Amino acid sequence: MSTSNNNKRGTSGKSGNDRKKSSATPKPAMAKRSQNRKPIVKKDSPNTPKPLKSDDIRLNKYIANSGMCSRRDADIYIQSGNVKVNGIAITEMGYKVKPGDVVNFDGATIIPEKKEYFVLNKPKNFTTSFDELEHRQVSELIKGASKYNIEAIGRMDKNTTGLLVFTNDTDMIRKFSLPNQKSTKIYQVTLDKNLKYEDLEKINSGVTLDGHRLFVDEISYIENEPKTEIGIKLRTPNVKVVRAIFENFDYTVIKVDRVAFAGLTKKNLPRGIWRPLTEQEIINLKNC
Secondary structure, X not given: OOOOOOOOOOOOOOOHHHHHHOOOOOOOOHHHHXXXXXXXXXXXXXXXXXXXXXXXXXXXXXXXXXXOOOHHHHHHHHHOOOEEEOOEEOOOOOOEEOOOOOEEEOOXXXXXXXXXXXXXXXXXOEEOOOOOOOOEEHHHHHOOOOOOOOEEOOOOOOOEEEEEEEEOOHHHHHHHHOOOOOOOEEEEEEEOOOXXXXXXXXXXXXXXXXXXXXXXXXXXXXXXXXXXXXXXXXXXXXXXXXXXHHHOOOOOEEEEEEEEEOOEEOOOOOOOOEEEOOHHHHHHHHOO
Protein backbone atom coordinates (compact mmCIF):
# COMPACT_ATOMS: atom_id res chain seq x y z
CA MET A 1 0.00 0.00 0.00
CA SER A 2 1.37 3.35 -0.91
CA THR A 3 1.94 5.59 2.13
CA SER A 4 2.19 9.13 0.84
CA ASN A 5 -4.02 23.97 -17.66
CA ASN A 6 -2.72 25.13 -20.42
CA ASN A 7 -5.72 25.80 -22.66
CA LYS A 8 -5.07 25.90 -26.36
CA ARG A 9 -7.50 27.37 -28.82
CA GLY A 10 -8.43 24.96 -31.54
CA THR A 11 -8.31 26.01 -35.18
CA SER A 12 -11.51 26.43 -37.09
CA GLY A 13 -10.50 23.95 -39.74
CA LYS A 14 -11.33 26.43 -42.55
CA SER A 15 -8.88 27.33 -45.28
CA GLY A 16 -7.74 30.84 -45.96
CA ASN A 17 -10.12 31.08 -48.96
CA ASP A 18 -13.07 29.97 -46.83
CA ARG A 19 -12.31 32.66 -44.33
CA LYS A 20 -12.18 35.33 -47.00
CA LYS A 21 -15.58 34.26 -48.33
CA SER A 22 -17.15 34.51 -44.90
CA SER A 23 -15.74 38.03 -44.40
CA ALA A 24 -17.62 39.87 -47.13
CA THR A 25 -18.08 42.89 -44.87
CA PRO A 26 -14.78 43.42 -43.08
CA LYS A 27 -14.96 44.88 -39.60
CA PRO A 28 -13.02 48.04 -38.81
CA ALA A 29 -9.65 47.63 -37.13
CA MET A 30 -9.72 47.27 -33.35
CA ALA A 31 -7.78 50.51 -32.83
CA LYS A 32 -10.24 52.52 -34.93
CA ARG A 33 -13.29 51.06 -33.25
CA SER A 34 -12.02 51.88 -29.77
CA GLN A 35 -10.34 55.22 -30.30
CA ASN A 36 -13.46 57.26 -29.57
CA ARG A 37 -14.52 55.24 -26.54
CA LYS A 38 -13.88 56.50 -23.05
CA PRO A 39 -12.40 54.05 -20.57
CA ILE A 40 -14.91 52.61 -18.12
CA VAL A 41 -13.98 53.32 -14.52
CA LYS A 42 -15.69 51.03 -12.00
CA LYS A 43 -16.57 52.94 -8.87
CA ASP A 44 -16.85 51.23 -5.54
CA SER A 45 -20.26 51.23 -3.95
CA PRO A 46 -20.35 53.23 -0.72
CA ASN A 47 -21.50 50.03 0.97
CA THR A 48 -18.62 47.94 -0.38
CA PRO A 49 -16.40 46.96 2.57
CA LYS A 50 -12.75 47.80 2.21
CA PRO A 51 -10.39 44.83 2.45
CA LEU A 52 -8.52 44.52 5.72
CA LYS A 53 -4.83 45.21 5.74
CA SER A 54 -2.93 41.96 5.81
CA ASP A 55 -1.25 42.89 9.10
CA ASP A 56 -4.52 43.59 10.93
CA ILE A 57 -5.74 40.79 13.20
CA ARG A 58 -8.93 40.29 15.18
CA LEU A 59 -8.49 41.03 18.86
CA ASN A 60 -9.77 37.64 20.03
CA LYS A 61 -7.36 35.86 17.70
CA TYR A 62 -4.51 38.10 18.88
CA ILE A 63 -5.24 37.06 22.46
CA ALA A 64 -5.53 33.37 21.54
CA ASN A 65 -2.24 33.56 19.63
CA SER A 66 -0.58 34.81 22.79
CA GLY A 67 -1.52 31.58 24.52
CA MET A 68 -3.63 33.31 27.18
CA CYS A 69 -6.88 31.49 26.34
CA SER A 70 -9.09 30.32 23.49
CA ARG A 71 -10.85 32.70 21.11
CA ARG A 72 -14.18 31.92 22.74
CA ASP A 73 -12.87 32.77 26.19
CA ALA A 74 -11.18 35.88 24.77
CA ASP A 75 -14.59 37.08 23.57
CA ILE A 76 -15.86 36.84 27.14
CA TYR A 77 -12.95 38.91 28.46
CA ILE A 78 -13.51 41.49 25.71
CA GLN A 79 -17.23 41.82 26.43
CA SER A 80 -16.44 42.21 30.14
CA GLY A 81 -14.13 45.16 29.43
CA ASN A 82 -11.01 43.35 30.64
CA VAL A 83 -9.05 43.97 27.44
CA LYS A 84 -7.42 47.29 26.58
CA VAL A 85 -5.76 48.41 23.36
CA ASN A 86 -3.42 51.38 23.72
CA GLY A 87 -4.90 52.06 27.17
CA ILE A 88 -8.54 52.07 26.00
CA ALA A 89 -10.97 49.34 27.05
CA ILE A 90 -12.35 47.53 24.01
CA THR A 91 -15.73 45.80 24.15
CA GLU A 92 -16.39 45.73 20.39
CA MET A 93 -16.56 42.21 18.98
CA GLY A 94 -14.47 41.90 15.84
CA TYR A 95 -12.14 44.77 16.76
CA LYS A 96 -8.93 44.70 14.70
CA VAL A 97 -5.48 45.07 16.23
CA LYS A 98 -2.97 46.96 14.11
CA PRO A 99 0.82 46.65 14.08
CA GLY A 100 2.30 48.61 16.97
CA ASP A 101 -0.83 48.41 19.13
CA VAL A 102 -0.25 47.57 22.80
CA VAL A 103 -2.75 45.02 24.08
CA ASN A 104 -3.40 44.60 27.78
CA PHE A 105 -5.24 41.44 28.83
CA ASP A 106 -6.69 41.30 32.34
CA GLY A 107 -3.95 43.59 33.64
CA ALA A 108 -0.99 42.12 31.73
CA THR A 109 0.57 43.26 28.45
CA ILE A 110 0.66 40.39 25.99
CA ILE A 111 2.65 39.51 22.89
CA PRO A 112 1.44 36.88 20.39
CA GLU A 113 3.49 33.71 20.34
CA LYS A 114 5.44 32.59 17.33
CA LYS A 115 3.68 29.57 15.86
CA GLU A 116 5.79 26.42 16.09
CA TYR A 117 5.18 22.93 14.72
CA PHE A 118 6.81 19.59 15.53
CA VAL A 119 6.30 15.94 14.64
CA LEU A 120 7.05 13.03 16.97
CA ASN A 121 7.33 9.33 16.21
CA LYS A 122 5.52 8.18 19.35
CA PRO A 123 6.62 4.93 20.99
CA LYS A 124 4.39 2.57 22.93
CA ASN A 125 3.40 3.14 26.61
CA PHE A 126 3.03 6.93 26.29
CA THR A 127 -0.36 8.61 26.14
CA THR A 128 -1.85 11.99 25.29
CA SER A 129 -4.69 11.50 27.78
CA PHE A 130 -4.49 13.10 31.21
CA ASP A 131 -7.06 10.56 32.39
CA GLU A 132 -4.50 7.75 32.19
CA LEU A 133 -2.41 8.91 35.13
CA GLU A 134 -0.82 5.49 35.56
CA HIS A 135 0.93 5.90 32.19
CA ARG A 136 3.63 8.32 31.12
CA GLN A 137 2.61 11.45 29.24
CA VAL A 138 3.75 11.89 25.65
CA SER A 139 4.68 15.48 26.53
CA GLU A 140 7.76 14.06 28.31
CA LEU A 141 9.18 13.06 24.93
CA ILE A 142 8.94 16.53 23.45
CA LYS A 143 9.84 18.52 26.54
CA GLY A 144 12.22 21.34 25.71
CA ALA A 145 11.25 21.50 22.04
CA SER A 146 9.57 24.88 22.52
CA LYS A 147 9.37 27.60 25.13
CA TYR A 148 5.66 27.85 24.36
CA ASN A 149 2.83 25.61 25.50
CA ILE A 150 2.50 23.14 22.62
CA GLU A 151 -0.22 20.50 22.40
CA ALA A 152 -0.72 17.32 20.41
CA ILE A 153 -3.11 17.39 17.47
CA GLY A 154 -5.61 14.69 18.33
CA ARG A 155 -5.36 11.89 20.87
CA MET A 156 -3.27 8.75 20.89
CA ASP A 157 -3.53 6.03 23.52
CA LYS A 158 -0.60 4.24 25.09
CA ASN A 159 -0.77 1.24 22.72
CA THR A 160 -0.83 3.25 19.49
CA THR A 161 2.48 4.32 17.97
CA GLY A 162 3.55 6.57 15.13
CA LEU A 163 3.22 10.13 13.95
CA LEU A 164 1.90 12.78 16.31
CA VAL A 165 2.01 16.50 15.50
CA PHE A 166 2.50 19.15 18.21
CA THR A 167 1.89 22.88 17.92
CA ASN A 168 0.80 26.03 19.77
CA ASP A 169 -1.36 26.96 16.76
CA THR A 170 -4.84 26.66 18.25
CA ASP A 171 -6.48 27.17 14.85
CA MET A 172 -4.65 24.17 13.43
CA ILE A 173 -5.46 22.01 16.46
CA ARG A 174 -9.14 22.89 16.10
CA LYS A 175 -9.05 22.29 12.34
CA PHE A 176 -7.71 18.74 12.63
CA SER A 177 -10.16 17.95 15.41
CA LEU A 178 -13.24 18.53 13.26
CA PRO A 179 -15.13 15.37 12.24
CA ASN A 180 -15.30 16.54 8.61
CA GLN A 181 -11.55 17.05 8.35
CA LYS A 182 -10.42 15.86 4.89
CA SER A 183 -6.74 15.05 5.37
CA THR A 184 -5.79 11.36 5.20
CA LYS A 185 -4.01 9.26 7.81
CA ILE A 186 -2.37 5.91 7.06
CA TYR A 187 -2.05 3.16 9.66
CA GLN A 188 -0.31 -0.20 9.68
CA VAL A 189 -2.45 -2.57 11.71
CA THR A 190 -1.35 -5.93 13.14
CA LEU A 191 -4.15 -8.46 13.75
CA ASP A 192 -4.29 -11.64 15.79
CA LYS A 193 -5.13 -13.69 12.67
CA ASN A 194 -5.11 -13.37 8.90
CA LEU A 195 -7.63 -10.89 7.53
CA LYS A 196 -10.03 -12.76 5.24
CA TYR A 197 -10.25 -11.32 1.75
CA GLU A 198 -14.04 -11.11 1.98
CA ASP A 199 -13.70 -9.06 5.19
CA LEU A 200 -11.17 -6.80 3.50
CA GLU A 201 -13.68 -6.23 0.69
CA LYS A 202 -16.46 -5.50 3.17
CA ILE A 203 -14.32 -2.92 4.96
CA ASN A 204 -13.39 -1.39 1.62
CA SER A 205 -17.09 -1.02 0.80
CA GLY A 206 -17.83 0.78 4.07
CA VAL A 207 -18.71 -0.29 7.61
CA THR A 208 -21.35 0.76 10.11
CA LEU A 209 -20.09 1.67 13.59
CA ASP A 210 -22.51 2.78 16.31
CA GLY A 211 -25.13 3.54 13.69
CA HIS A 212 -22.80 5.68 11.56
CA ARG A 213 -21.59 4.68 8.10
CA LEU A 214 -17.82 4.95 7.73
CA PHE A 215 -15.86 4.71 4.50
CA VAL A 216 -12.12 4.13 4.18
CA ASP A 217 -10.03 5.60 1.37
CA GLU A 218 -8.00 2.44 0.89
CA ILE A 219 -7.24 -0.86 2.56
CA SER A 220 -4.82 -3.60 1.51
CA TYR A 221 -2.45 -6.29 2.72
CA ILE A 222 1.09 -5.10 3.38
CA GLU A 223 3.33 -6.30 0.57
CA ASN A 224 5.69 -9.16 1.48
CA GLU A 225 4.16 -9.41 4.96
CA PRO A 226 1.76 -11.94 6.53
CA LYS A 227 -1.94 -11.25 5.97
CA THR A 228 -2.12 -10.16 9.60
CA GLU A 229 -0.38 -6.94 8.52
CA ILE A 230 -2.86 -4.48 7.02
CA GLY A 231 -2.51 -0.98 5.64
CA ILE A 232 -5.53 1.28 5.94
CA LYS A 233 -6.01 4.89 4.85
CA LEU A 234 -8.88 6.97 6.19
CA ARG A 235 -9.76 10.54 7.15
CA THR A 236 -11.13 10.30 10.66
CA PRO A 237 -8.92 11.95 13.32
CA ASN A 238 -10.02 9.33 15.89
CA VAL A 239 -7.47 6.52 16.27
CA LYS A 240 -10.00 4.40 18.18
CA VAL A 241 -12.04 4.07 14.99
CA VAL A 242 -9.18 2.11 13.40
CA ARG A 243 -9.40 -0.54 16.12
CA ALA A 244 -13.20 -0.55 16.03
CA ILE A 245 -13.26 -1.32 12.30
CA PHE A 246 -11.43 -4.63 12.73
CA GLU A 247 -13.05 -5.51 16.05
CA ASN A 248 -16.38 -5.18 14.23
CA PHE A 249 -15.33 -8.25 12.20
CA ASP A 250 -14.15 -10.22 15.27
CA TYR A 251 -10.43 -9.53 14.92
CA THR A 252 -8.23 -8.57 17.85
CA VAL A 253 -5.96 -5.64 17.09
CA ILE A 254 -2.43 -6.31 18.33
CA LYS A 255 -0.80 -3.09 17.17
CA VAL A 256 -1.68 0.19 15.42
CA ASP A 257 1.09 2.34 13.96
CA ARG A 258 0.33 5.67 12.26
CA VAL A 259 2.80 5.83 9.38
CA ALA A 260 1.47 8.97 7.66
CA PHE A 261 -0.46 12.04 8.79
CA ALA A 262 -1.75 14.64 6.30
CA GLY A 263 1.22 14.08 4.01
CA LEU A 264 3.83 13.75 6.77
CA THR A 265 5.69 10.42 7.01
CA LYS A 266 8.02 8.69 9.48
CA LYS A 267 10.92 8.70 7.01
CA ASN A 268 14.24 9.21 8.82
CA LEU A 269 12.44 9.76 12.13
CA PRO A 270 13.30 7.03 14.69
CA ARG A 271 10.83 5.97 17.35
CA GLY A 272 10.75 8.38 20.30
CA ILE A 273 12.40 11.22 18.34
CA TRP A 274 10.87 14.54 17.29
CA ARG A 275 11.81 17.20 14.78
CA PRO A 276 10.46 20.64 13.75
CA LEU A 277 8.43 20.79 10.58
CA THR A 278 9.87 22.48 7.51
CA GLU A 279 8.27 25.61 6.10
CA GLN A 280 6.84 23.61 3.20
CA GLU A 281 5.39 20.99 5.54
CA ILE A 282 3.69 23.74 7.55
CA ILE A 283 2.21 25.22 4.38
CA ASN A 284 0.97 21.78 3.34
CA LEU A 285 -0.72 21.23 6.72
CA LYS A 286 -2.44 24.60 6.56
CA ASN A 287 -3.74 23.81 3.08
CA CYS A 288 -5.10 20.35 3.97
